[in-house]
Amino acid sequence: MARKKGRDISGWLVVDKPAGLTSTAVVNKVRWAFGAKKAGHAGTLDPQATGVLAVALGEATKTVPFVTDALKCYVFAVRLGVATTTDDAEGEVIETSSTRPSDEAIRAALDAFRGEIMQVPPQFSAVKVEGERAYALARAGEEMELASRPLWVESLEMTARPDADVVELEMVCGKGGYVRSIARDLGRALGCFGHVTWLRREWSGPFEAADGVTVEEIEELAKTEALDDLLLPLEVGLAELPELRATAEGAARLRNGNPGMVLASDVDWGDEAWASHEGRAVAVGVYKSGELHPSRVFNL
Structure with missing residues (x-):
């Protein structure tokens, strides 16, 4: 090859x-x-x-x-009163409502979207359905019953209300979150429908x-x-994991895929961590009894 x-x-x-x-x-x-x-x-x-x-x-x-x-932060705007096929401004309008909730109603509704929630991905998403991408099936006109999946929402706050039709939000969440689903489900909870009009990821890990x-x-x-x-x-890219310092001999063993000795630290037995030697990453693995057992080795 x-x-x-x-x-x-x-x-x-x-x-x-x-x-x-x-x-x-x-x-x-x-x-x-x-x-x-x-x-x-x-x-x-x-x-x-x-x-x-x-x-x-x-x-x-x-x-x-x-x-x-790692956690990620999104800022986005939701257009109230309109649902679309894609849950964003690119899709076709499928439902409308003249209802416009108050700021107080929006803030109260956000409570249900914090913490550990269950979220159904948008029809137009990269989720696989029997080996096919959902967006490909949706473009072909198929409607799917997509399974809900857990999402950790660290925070979700209303940051602005430019007018009656638009609310701006900031969300910090874990892996696998769909902002479009938040907009869709928030609109439904408010009884007025909703979709994302713009979205920006401010930080990621x-x-x-x-x-x-x-x-x-x-x-x-x-x-x-x-x-x-x-x-x-x-x-x-390893900022979310604790760092362990490998001995010279330990680094050599780790580079060959074997458990290697690391200097004592405050990590617990069984914790995932990464080992460094002379300032460079050597491996990621699991800490056990003074050694790191590698799962990924870096060839630097």
Whole structure:
């Protein structure tokens, strides 16, 4: 099998994704600009959404699950009184209502969307149904009974009410949340329907939109050292896990996929953690009796 051509470069690039591009298109752009062998992202954004899209290159792709599992912050607007097929402004209108709830009613309704909730994904989503993507089936005119799934909502607050038809919200949630489902279900709870009109991810785990690079900057700096300088270390993607310091011998064993000795710390037996040596990540694994048992090893 032919090997992929490209540079062995590892790290994270925080992109401030513009509206109109898919997450995959942004990842492909980043991979081209760095000439990298391998790239991936930590959490899809809808094409019309903007904000943090954290792109991992090379060995950093092994840390993607830890960023995906981290909390994320979204700010968005809900248009009240209208339901659409896609639960956003791109879809066709399917129901309308002249009811407009008060600010107090909206704040009261938000209580039901905090904590551990059950959420049904939008019909137009990447959820798989018998091997097919839901959005593909929805485009073909099929209606599906999608299973509800748990979502942790750390916080959900109303931040503005520009007019009677629009409410702006901020949500901090865990992995797998659909903002469009929040808008749909909130509208139903208020008896007036609703859909998302705009959406922005402000931060995702350790990455913030304020630090993001634009697609235009990526294109302008492509194939240059100036772009390389914007790359964040692989280790940033491990911010949610405790760090253990490996001994020289332990690091050598870990790099070969074997349990390696790490210096004492306050982690408990069975905790997931990562080991470093001389400032660089060596492996992620489970801590047991003074050793890290690796599940992922970094070839840096």
